[in-house]
Amino acid sequence: MVDHITQHEHDTETIATVDEPPMYQVILLNDDFTPMDFVVRILVELFYLSTEQAERVMLEVHHTGRGLCGIFTREIAETRVAQVNQVARQNEHPLLCVMERAP
Ligand code: TYC
Numbered sequence: 001m002v003d004h005i006t007q008h009e010h011d012t013e014t015i016a017t018v019d020e021p022p023m024y025q026v027i028l029l030n031d032d033f034t035p036m037d038f039v040v041r042i043l044v045e046l047f048y049l050s051t052e053q054a055e056r057v058m059l060e061v062h063h064t065g066r067g068l069c070g071i072f073t074r075e076i077a078e079t080r081v082a083q084v085n086q087v088a089r090q091n092e093h094p095l096l097c098v099m100e101r102a103p
Pocket of ligand 1: 028029030031032033034035036039058059061062095096
């Protein structure tokens with residue numbers, strides 16, 4: 001007869017897990033022409049940053065070449081990138097926004 005305790009040792013345990021959705025960083029890139037106050041306005045109006053946070057991100061981009069606007073699910077990141085690039089083009093600024101899979 002198989003001992004119940006021994007039998008239990010051979011069972012495999014299945015742990016239920018919920019898959020987290022992949023996340024994407026939305027990144028602003030620097031250029032020499034887009035006015036600083038336009039970039040700050042984009043960050044406040046499209047990413048809901050405070051003016052202080054927006055100025056910090058804008059200066060980070062200006063000094064290092066790129067800066068993080070936020071981390072979102074794929075659809076939201078795609079929408080934000082499209083909005084930034086559309087508003088920039090409408091205003092004839094070369095400002096560029098891209099998304100990258102978050103590490
Ligand atoms: N470098 C720009 C300037 O000197 C300002 C700027 C900041 C442009 C951030 C783009 O994503 C950017 N007017």
